[in-house]
Amino acid sequence: MLRVASVEKTYGTLQVLKKVELEAGQGEFLVLLGPSGCGKSTLLNIIAGLDTASSGDIIIDDNVVTDLDPKDRDIAMVFQSYALYPSMTVAENLSFGMKVRGVPQGEREKAVVDVAKILKLETLLARKPSQLSGGQRQRVAMGRALVRQPKIFLFDEPLSNLDAQLRVEMRTELKKLHARLGATIIYVTHDQVEAMTLATKVVVMHAGVIQQVGEPQEIYDRPINTFVARFIGSPSMNLLPAKLDVKDGRTIVRIESGGSSVELVTSRSASDGVANAGRSVLCGIRPESILLRPGGRKPAANEIEVDIDIVEPTGSDNLSFFRIGAHELLARLPPGSSSVGGRLMLFFPPEKLLAYDVDSKQLLF
Amino acid sequence: MSVAATLESRSLRIGAHTRRRKWIGRAVVYLVLGSFAILYLLPLVVMIFTSLKTMDEIRSGTILSLPLEPTLEPWQVAWSSACVGVECLGIRGFYVNTIVMAVPAVIISTLIGALNGYALTQFDFPRQRLVFGLILLGAFTPYQAILIPLTKSLGSFNLAGNLAGLALVHTIYGIPFTTAFARSFYLSLPPDLVKAAKIDGAGFFRIFYSIVLPISPPILVVSIIYQFTGIWNDFLFGSALTYGEGAPIMVALNNIVNTSTGEKPYNVHMAAAIFAALPTLLLYVFAGKYFIRGLTIGSVKG
Numbered sequence: 067m068l069r070v071a072s073v074e075k076t077y078g079t080l081q082v083l084k085k086v087e088l089e090a091g092q093g094e095f096l097v098l099l100g101p102s103g104c105g106k107s108t109l110l111n112i113i114a115g116l117d118t119a120s121s122g123d124i125i126i127d128d129n130v131v132t133d134l135d136p137k138d139r140d141i142a143m144v145f146q147s148y149a150l151y152p153s154m155t156v157a158e159n160l161s162f163g164m165k166v167r168g169v170p171q172g173e174r175e176k177a178v179v180d181v182a183k184i185l186k187l188e189t190l191l192a193r194k195p196s197q198l199s200g201g202q203r204q205r206v207a208m209g210r211a212l213v214r215q216p217k218i219f220l221f222d223e224p225l226s227n228l229d230a231q232l233r234v235e236m237r238t239e240l241k242k243l244h245a246r247l248g249a250t251i252i253y254v255t256h257d258q259v260e261a262m263t264l265a266t267k268v269v270v271m272h273a274g275v276i277q278q279v280g281e282p283q284e285i286y287d288r289p290i291n292t293f294v295a296r297f298i299g300s301p302s303m304n305l306l307p308a309k310l311d312v313k314d315g316r317t318i319v320r321i322e323s324g325g326s327s328v329e330l331v332t333s334r335s336a337s338d339g340v341a342n343a344g345r346s347v348l349c350g351i352r353p354e355s356i357l358l359r360p361g362g363r364k365p366a367a368n369e370i371e372v373d374i375d376i377v378e379p380t381g382s383d384n385l386s387f388f389r390i391g392a393h394e395l396l397a398r399l400p401p402g403s404s405s406v407g408g409r410l411m412l413f414f415p416p417e418k419l420l421a422y423d424v425d426s427k428q429l430l431f
Numbered sequence: 432m433s434v435a436a437t438l439e440s441r442s443l444r445i446g447a448h449t450r451r452r453k454w455i456g457r458a459v460v461y462l463v464l465g466s467f468a469i470l471y472l473l474p475l476v477v478m479i480f481t482s483l484k485t486m487d488e489i490r491s492g493t494i495l496s497l498p499l500e501p502t503l504e505p506w507q508v509a510w511s512s513a514c515v516g517v518e519c520l521g522i523r524g525f526y527v528n529t530i531v532m533a534v535p536a537v538i539i540s541t542l543i544g545a546l547n548g549y550a551l552t553q554f555d556f557p558r559q560r561l562v563f564g565l566i567l568l569g570a571f572t573p574y575q576a577i578l579i580p581l582t583k584s585l586g587s588f589n590l591a592g593n594l595a596g597l598a599l600v601h602t603i604y605g606i607p608f609t610t611a612f613a614r615s616f617y618l619s620l621p622p623d624l625v626k627a628a629k630i631d632g633a634g635f636f637r638i639f640y641s642i643v644l645p646i647s648p649p650i651l652v653v654s655i656i657y658q659f660t661g662i663w664n665d666f667l668f669g670s671a672l673t674y675g676e677g678a679p680i681m682v683a684l685n686n687i688v689n690t691s692t693g694e695k696p697y698n699v700h701m702a703a704a705i706f707a708a709l710p711t712l713l714l715y716v717f718a719g720k721y722f723i724r725g726l727t728i729g730s731v732k733g
Contacts, residue, residue: 116626137632149623153645162641163631210631 067092067250068113068218073122075108075274082108083274086122090218090267093248099261100271101297106254107222109271113252114220115139126217137167142211143220146227148203150195156206157182157191160213181213184243201232208240212247221253225260237263258298262286270294288420292348292427295420301353301385303420306393308349310421312336317431319349319421323391330368333417334431346424353385355418356397358404361411368414374404388412482506482701489697505698509706513699515686516675522703524676525683532594532679533662536601541654543602544609548650549643551610552617553625554635563614569607578671585672597672597679601662608661609654616650617643652721660711680707 070088074081082105090096098106111117113124115136123132124139131139142163150159160181161174169177182188185205195203204224211219225233225240241264244251255261261268262282270277270285270293278290289295295303308319317334320327330349365371372388379385379401386397386404397412404410421430481489482505483498492499511521550556551563581600582591590596620643628638669679678686684707688700715722 111626114626114630116629136630141630143627143630145623145627147621147623149621149627151624151628151642153642162628162633166632166637210627 067094067127068252069123069125070109070113071123071125073109073112073119073124075105075112075117076120081274083112083119086274086276088269088276088279090250090252092250093266095244095251095253095264095266097261097265097268098252098254098271099258099265099268099297100256100277102256104271105274106256106271110143110220110222110252110254113218114141114143116143140217141220142214142216142218143222144207144211144224146223148195148207148227150203150206150210152195155192155194156187156198156209159195159206160187160191160209163210163214177213181209184212185209200228201236204228204232204236208243212243217250219249219251221251223255224253226255226257240264258300262298270297272297288429289350290429292350292422295350295422299352301396301398303350303352304356304395305348305350305422306390306395307424308347308421310345310347311343319347319419321349321390321393328370328390330414330419331416332419332421332431347421347430348424348427350420350422351414351418353396353398354383355415356395356399357413357415358397358399359411359413361409363411365411368416369411370414371409371411374406374408374410377404377406386410478701478705482509482698482705484698486694486696486698505696506702506706508696508699509687509703513687513696513703514690515683516690518676522680522683522687522706525678525680526706528594528677529663529680532598533601533659536598536605536662537655537658540602540605540609540658541651543606544611544654545613545644545647545651546639547606547610548613548615548617549639550635551614552620553622553638553643563610566607566610569604570611572604574604574667578667582671591672592674593677594673594679597668600668600672601658601665605658605661608657612650612654612657613647616647620646649721649724652718656714656718656722659714663711 068088068090070086073083073086075083086105086109088096088109098109100106108117112119115124115131115134115138119132123130125131126139126141136143151162154162157178160178164174164177178191179188182191185208187202187205187209190198190202190206195206198206204227207224225236228236237260243249244264253260253264265282267279268282268285269279272293278285278294285294286298289298289303292305295305306321308321311318311320311329313329313331313336315336317332317336319330319332321330359369361371370390372390374386374388375394376387377384378387382401383398384401384404386399388395388397388410399410422428423430477494480495480498483501483503484492485500485502485504488499509521511523512519513521515522515525547566551559556562585591585596585600588596590599624642625638628642633641664681665679666681666685669682670685673679673682684703687703688695
């Protein structure tokens with residue numbers, strides 16, 4: 067459907083995209099996710115044809131469109147600022163693209179009515195954009211894309227100008243819309259919740275390089291490097307320096323803790339040679355993977371008794387900070403289960419422990 | 432007297448005091464503003480008074496005395512029978528000349544300026560700033576210095592000495608200004624607007640007249656007022672590039688004054704001057720608020 071083939075973009079000496087390879091199939095909801103300045107919007111503009119790649123190709127449906135104008139690529143785009151035409155009514159905004167392309171009036175009107183029905187814009191058709199609320203403008207912007215039935219929809223942070231509640235509503239609407247239309251969507255956002263909830267495939271970008279491509283759950287469970295590990299998930303993953311070792315045929319991580327050390331068994335057998343003893347790693351575990359166990363006894367395997375330093379109750383959870391040696395960690399515990407100064411027994415499930423190479427920052431296991 | 436009552440009367444006294452100070456301050460402000468208004472309006476008053484007087488009254492009275500027997504005859508003379516050079520047909524014809532010359536020059540220079548500003552802000556092309564810099568250079572041209580080559584060039588196009596040539600010159604020398612106005616206005620347009628139109632399939636000119644031009648009235652008004660006033664009031668180009676019957680109003684006004692022999696009919700001169708100033712005056716009265724609004728757009732985030 068869409069293929070981005072080793073696209074690079076440089077502005078003078080500044081390289082904003084490096085050898086970007088990407089593929090999206092029919093009906094895919096592909097989310098380009100990354101912090102601001104990672105090149106995701108530039109990539110979207112290049113796909114749209116609003117910006118030109120320094121090298122590489124954009125291929126839509128086996129046609130190389132790299133040198134085509136945006137209008138000849140059969141795409142539609144929704145902008146962060148909505149970019150509605152201020153002097154036109156909602157109906158005129160929706161039909162402008164068709165008018166430019168010489169679609170007959172009858173057909174235009176029918177298409178506008180159809181889309182207005184889908185997006186609940188029927189009563190707003192005669193209004194000017196300045197007479198609409200933020201959410202309504204957003205829907206008109208989506209309508210303008212929908213009405214043309216393009217091969218690919220491009221969304222550039224379409225929800226980030228909405229207030230929090232509306233954003234969640236529109237997110238759901240968008241998901242429904244995708245399910246209903248089966249459209250191919252390329253969606254740029256810096257909001258990982260949007261990425262997780264909407265995407266069939268997430269592409270995490272950082273500094274012009276694609277870090278990881280995968281299904282949302284896969285990316286969440288096994289971030290391929292420490293950047294993705296820190297970026298995905300809120301609160302973000304605990305990463306603490308440790309050393310690998312082997313014990314009873316299993317790989318273990320050893321964390322320095324004030325003179326002595328804490329050992330955590332992993333689910334990995336010691337046989338594959340990754341865990342040559344003493345290798346320095348960053349050990350990762352998500353805050354919600356750390357489990358509360360009944361205390362007042364001797365710690366079993368992978369259990370550590372800790373003192374809680376700070377508690378941030380969110381209502382649904384108690385975000386509880388504690389230390390292992392000099393390293394601060396965060397556990398997402400059930401509400402009411404932790405208090406400042408309390409001593410708790412925490413369990414670190416072996417299958418949830420990840421290890422990253424200290425130098426390459428890549429996932430070892 | 433209770434403590435509370437004392438406090439109350441004291442605060443009342445303070446209230447009266449601050450009120451009085453406020454009143455004095457305001458009076459001073461109005462006095463200053465009023466004096467300046469009178470100072471600026473005085474010449475206009477003199478002109479109107481004089482234009483309504485007979486020559487006898489002008490001779491006998493002072494410059495500021497009210498017209499005792501107001502007459503519109505000087506106005507009629509100025510309009511249709513005052514002598515401009517050898518012809519004695521009033522300024523009527525020159526009025527028409529100026530409108531015929533100024534209107535196309537204003538419209539064309541404003542539209543080209545808008546198009547330039549749009550191209551300079553919404554489309555990327557190499558050496559964009561340099562191009563704008565060169566256009567802007569035209570705004571700093573000393574007209575006296577280029578007058579002779581200008582006349583020569585117009586002559587070789589057969590445009591010297593007529594209104595078409597004058598209109599062309601005004602159009603060209605207006606473009607740097609109208610471009611600068613439009614550019615500063617279009618810099619504040621969200622760039623996504625043009626991107627969206629490109630995706631919708633519209634080309635350069637389609638985007639200009641369907642999307643950009645309909646939201647440009649604030650800056651178009653600025654451009655039109657600026658250009659119209661400049662062109663209407665121009666004397667230098669008018670006197671150098673036209674002659675006789677083909678002159679614009681300001682040149683004609685000058686000629687009326689110079690033609691009179693013997694006693695100068697001040698009343699006719701004043702009436703003619705008011706006639707000449709009227710269009711720009713009316714434009715400011717009716718479109719002035721858009722002018723001010725347009726000038727501040729872009730400087731303040733809007």
